[in-house]
Amino acid sequence: MTFRYAVAVLTLTLAVSPSFARQARYARQAVPLMPLPAVAARPEPVRVAAVKPARTGSSLNGASSTERKSNKLSALGIGFEIGTMGRANKTQSDLAGLQLFWGGRFFTRMAVMEDIFVVPSLGYFQKRESQGSAGVTQHILEAGVGGYYGVWTGRKARLLVGAVARGEYGIAQISALNSDSSSAGEFRFRAGPAMSLAVGISPEFSFVLDAEAGIALGNTTRVQPGLAAGLIYYLP
Amino acid sequence: MVSGYKYGTYLLAGLALAGCSNAIPSGPVAVRVVQPITGQRCLNRIAGAQLETLQDLSSLSGRLGKVVMFNGDIDANPQTLETGAGFFSIDTQFVKGSDGYVASDFRSLLGASLYYATEVGYKLHARLNPAADFLNNDPTFAARSFIIADAHRTDAPGEPHVTDNAEYYPSRKADGTILNYLISYPNDEISEMPLGLNLGIMVHEYSHLVFQNVFPDYDKVADGASELALAAIDEGLADYFGYLATGDPTFFLCTFPGEDRDLTRPKYLTSAIYQSMQTGQNYDSHEGGAVLAAINYEIGQAIGPEENGKALSLMMSTLSSCSHVKSGSLYSFSFEGIMRCHAQAAGSRAAQIQQIYTKYLQAGGGL
Numbered sequence: 351m352t353f354r355y356a357v358a359v360l361t362l363t364l365a366v367s368p369s370f371a372r373q374a375r376y377a378r379q380a381v382p383l384m385p386l387p388a389v390a391a392r393p394e395p396v397r398v399a400a401v402k403p404a405r406t407g408s409s410l411n412g413a414s415s416t417e418r419k420s421n422k423l424s425a426l427g428i429g430f431e432i433g434t435m436g437r438a439n440k441t442q443s444d445l446a447g448l449q450l451f452w453g454g455r456f457f458t459r460m461a462v463m464e465d466i467f468v469v470p471s472l473g474y475f476q477k478r479e480s481q482g483s484a485g486v487t488q489h490i491l492e493a494g495v496g497g498y499y500g501v502w503t504g505r506k507a508r509l510l511v512g513a514v515a516r517g518e519y520g521i522a523q524i525s526a527l528n529s530d531s532s533s534a535g536e537f538r539f540r541a542g543p544a545m546s547l548a549v550g551i552s553p554e555f556s557f558v559l560d561a562e563a564g565i566a567l568g569n570t571t572r573v574q575p576g577l578a579a580g581l582i583y584y585l586p
Numbered sequence: 587m588v589s590g591y592k593y594g595t596y597l598l599a600g601l602a603l604a605g606c607s608n609a610i611p612s613g614p615v616a617v618r619v620v621q622p623i624t625g626q627r628c629l630n631r632i633a634g635a636q637l638e639t640l641q642d643l644s645s646l647s648g649r650l651g652k653v654v655m656f657n658g659d660i661d662a663n664p665q666t667l668e669t670g671a672g673f674f675s676i677d678t679q680f681v682k683g684s685d686g687y688v689a690s691d692f693r694s695l696l697g698a699s700l701y702y703a704t705e706v707g708y709k710l711h712a713r714l715n716p717a718a719d720f721l722n723n724d725p726t727f728a729a730r731s732f733i734i735a736d737a738h739r740t741d742a743p744g745e746p747h748v749t750d751n752a753e754y755y756p757s758r759k760a761d762g763t764i765l766n767y768l769i770s771y772p773n774d775e776i777s778e779m780p781l782g783l784n785l786g787i788m789v790h791e792y793s794h795l796v797f798q799n800v801f802p803d804y805d806k807v808a809d810g811a812s813e814l815a816l817a818a819i820d821e822g823l824a825d826y827f828g829y830l831a832t833g834d835p836t837f838f839l840c841t842f843p844g845e846d847r848d849l850t851r852p853k854y855l856t857s858a859i860y861q862s863m864q865t866g867q868n869y870d871s872h873e874g875g876a877v878l879a880a881i882n883y884e885i886g887q888a889i890g891p892e893e894n895g896k897a898l899s900l901m902m903s904t905l906s907s908c909s910h911v912k913s914g915s916l917y918s919f920s921f922e923g924i925m926r927c928h929a930q931a932a933g934s935r936a937a938q939i940q941q942i943y944t945k946y947l948q949a950g951g952g953l
Contacts, residue, residue, distance in 0.1 A: 440677040441655055442693040449691060479692035481773035481780040482841075484620065486692045522681050522690035526620040527779045527840065529630040534618070534683025536690075569610050569680070570644070 425461035429558060430454060431580025435475050435490070437566065438573040442479075448575070451475035451490060459582060467510060469496040469546070483527035492518040496544055496562075506550045514562050515541040540566035540574050548582065556582050614638045616686030617698045620783050624833035628779075628840040634686025637698075639705050639721065643687060645675040646697045649721055650704050651731030651766070653697040659747070660739045667757045670732060670765050693735060696782045700733045700770055703785050707792030710831050714892070715899035718796050731766040731795075735782065739771070749774035752781045754794035762802070766795050779840045786828035786837025793827040794820055800903040808916040814863045815919040817871035822878025823898055825849065826886070830895045835883055847876050849883035854949045855921060877946060878921065885942050889935045897932035897939070904931060921947055 436448030444450040455473025462468050471494055478487040494516025502509040518540065523533040542564035548556040559579045566574040616634035623629045639649040646653035654673035656666060666672045678694040680687040689695035711718035720727040739748050748771045755767040768791050770782035781787050797820055798804045807813045825847065829835045835849035846853070855877050862869040886894040901908070901924075910926035911917050925943040929936035 439679070439691070441674070442677065442691055477691075481692060481696075481783075482776045482778050484692075484695075484780055484783050486689060486695050488690050520681060520690065522683075522688045524618060524620070524632050524688065524695060526630055526632060526783065527628065529620060529632050534681050534688040536681035 427459040427556075427582045427584040429457050429459065429580055429582030431457070431558060431560060431578040433560070433576065433578025433580075435574060435576040435578075449477060451477040451488065453490070454580070455492070455578065457582075465500040467496075467498040467500070467512075469498060469514075470494070471496070471516075485525050487523040487525070489521040489523065490518050491521075492516045494518075496546075498544070498546060508548045510546040510548075512544055512546075513541065514544040514564065515539070516564065518566075520568070536568060538566050538568040540564035542574075551581075554583055554586075556584075558582050610643050610680060610687065612642050614640050615643050617643065617680070617702065618683055618686045618688045619695070619699050619702045620779075620785075622785055622832040622834050622837065622840075627834055627836045630779075634683070635702055636686075637702060637705055639708070640701060643680060643698075644678055646678060646701050646733075647675070647728075648701065648705075649728050650701070650708055651728050651733055651768075653701050653733045653735055655735055656737065658738060660734075660737055661743075667755065667765070667767065668759075670730065670757075673732060673734070676735060696735050696770065696780070697733075699783045699785075700735055700768070700788060703788030704733055704768060704792055706785060706831050707789040707796070707827070710789065710827065710895075711793070711796045711899060714896045715800075715903055717800050717903040718899060720799065726763070730763060731768075733768045733770075735770055736772045737769045739769070747772070750776050750781065752787055752791050754791045754798070756795075756798050758805070764799060766799070768792060768795065776841060778843060781841055784837065784841045786832040786834060787841060789831035790824040790828035790838075793824040796827075796899075797823065797902050800899075801905050803906055803917060806916050808913055808918045810866060811864050812917060812919040814866060814869055814871070815874070815921065815924075816917075818863060818874030819878060819919060819921070819924050821871045821875025822882065823875075823902065825875060825879035826882040826898065827895065829879070829883065829886075830891055847872070847879075849879050851880060852884065852946065853877040853880040855947045856949065874921070878924070881943055881946050885939050888938055888942065889932070893935070894932075894939075897928060897935070901927045901931035 432454035433452075435451045435453070436445070437451065438447055439449045440447065442449060453473060453475030455471045457469050457471035459467055459469050471492075473492045475490040475492070476487065478485055480486075494514055496512055496514035498510035498512035500508055501511050516539070518538050519535050520538060521533050521535045542562055544560065544562035547559045550556045557579070558581065561575070561577050563573070563575045566572050614637055616636045618632055618634050620630050620632055621635060623631055637643075637648065640646075641648045652673075653676060655676055656663075656673050660666055663672060676693055676697045678697060679690045680694060680698075681690050682688075689698055708720070712721070717723070737748075740746065741748060750773060751771045753767075753769040753771070755769055757765040757767065759765065768788070770788070773780045804816075807816055825838065826849070828837055829849050834840075838845060838847035853876055855874070858868070859874050859877065861867070863874055882894060882898065905911060905917070905927060908923075908927035908930060910930070911919055911923040921943075925940060925947065928943075929939045932939050
């Protein structure tokens with residue numbers, strides 16, 4: 351009886367406590383990496399019974415599980431990022447033993463389970479080197495998929511770690527004084543660990559920073575890390 | 587579960603196969619390089635060339651030597667050129683194309699182009715003169731030949747690095763053997779064809795190699811004037827062989843359009859050039875060389891370019907028995923002496939050759 355009484359007092363204390371109310375609101379708005387439902391845009395008075403504090407780790411972009419269940423599209427985001435991809439080369443490097451390619455990729459981020467995300471992507475990267483009138487351009491078309499797990503969610507940010515696997519088609523193109531260009535292609539596969547940091551910048555958009563460290567299998571095996579930054583938009 | 591395992595195995599096997607199928611084979615392969623279109627001036631095509639003496643495309647090594655690089659200034663490590671130790675291979679990248687492997691970065695293209703030029707030079711000289719067929723005559727040739735890409739050297743201590751140039755550098759060992767270095771320096775200001783990709787220029791350098799390897803007494807000159815004359819003769823012969831390899835008498839202009847190195851333009855041995863070869867003042871070996879190259883272009887037009895190439899190559903390998911340049915155990919070189927040795931090597935065409943030489947050497951006192 352005493353115990354029940356104590357629990358009731360504690361519950362009531364927490365319910366009226368400003369800090370708990372704030373926390374509960376953050377639980378709904380903490381990481382606005384996707385548009386919050388209309389109901390969330392107008393914060394309701396905190397009611398203990400209604401506020402089932404979302405486990406931050408179980409929500410997609412800060413939305414509670416309940417909200418996500420009510421609107422499955424909210425678990426889907428599309429984005430574009432630009433950045434660089436490095437390919438290890440011992441005798442010709444732009445930075446730290448890496449040949450740097452520049453480009454970007456489109457991607458979608460889908461929540462398939464609580465805290466688990468699948469990120470298919472399609473990208474293009476390029477590198478051109480020239481001396482005088484002669485040059486070599488490398489084009490890389492890539493398609494891949496990443497699998498991530500949410501390891502940390504802050505007030506406005508979320509960190510995912512996982513792995514990516516990409517198939518890429520590399521095209522080499524040579525040009526020289528008064529001569530036609532010429533090209534050839536090669537398929538390569540690369541895979542490796544990856545991480546993604548998303549920081550909410552508006553209810554619909556988040557800034558994303560992706561890093562990966564792949565190993566590319568081609569006629570030679572090379573380390574191929576990448577770093578890209580962009581925006582993701584969460585579909586309503 | 588079993589099905590998933592099976593598909594996973596298939597996937598891994600497929601990926602492994604995709605990786606392995608791209609492996610670069612050892613042995614001769616075709617590589618896409620920039621090739622001059624014979625008979626055209628500074629017109630090129632990018633096409634596959636079979637590198638018959640190449641043994642390993644990945645390391646760009648073959649029976650004619652190895653394309654290498656060096657970390658830092660070569661001249662700061664004199665033992666490097668003396669011993670041939672300390673070089674490393676280019677980390678090449680090639681993808682397979684329809685008519686050969688294609689370099690997917692610039693240094694791989696440069697390395698392949700350098701080896702290609704070396705092979706073209708070798709084939710040209712071996713065809714002209716069996717004495718220059720080093721692969722058949724000298725089993726040590728590959729071990730003592732290096733093709734250095736993007737070399738860092740200084741002309742003199744404290745000077746800036748050499749750029750926009752190419753060079754043949756022989757390093758003579760105490761036992762008389764020569765380490766051959768064909769060197770391509772980094773491109774800096776050239777906006778036209780880089781030297782390493784200019785077939786004519788790199789065959790020009792290979793021709794210096796041939797001269798010094800078929801004429802072991804190259805260093806045994808009687809005096810300074812002989813040394814200056816020999817350097818000019820060497821440049822002139824190299825320009826002519828560069829023309830033979832490309833079929834383009836203006837191959838040098840594809841890289842340096844402002845230079846007076848068009849072989850079709852007649853040039854006279856002026857008194858200024860002659861005097862500079864006598865005194866060393868305002869001397870440029872390429873200036874006298876350009877005169878000799880233009881003379882030989884005209885001779886080539888008269889007796890056939892290849893025929894003249896054979897005569898010149900034979901002259902190079904038989905200089906030690908040509909009395910017109912030899913004096914005792916040393917050699918006295920002059921354009922007149924070379925004219926006579928050349929005519930001697932040309933046999934029945936001797937008179938025709940001397941006539942053309944005379945026209946251009948007489949003016950400045952070269953005869």
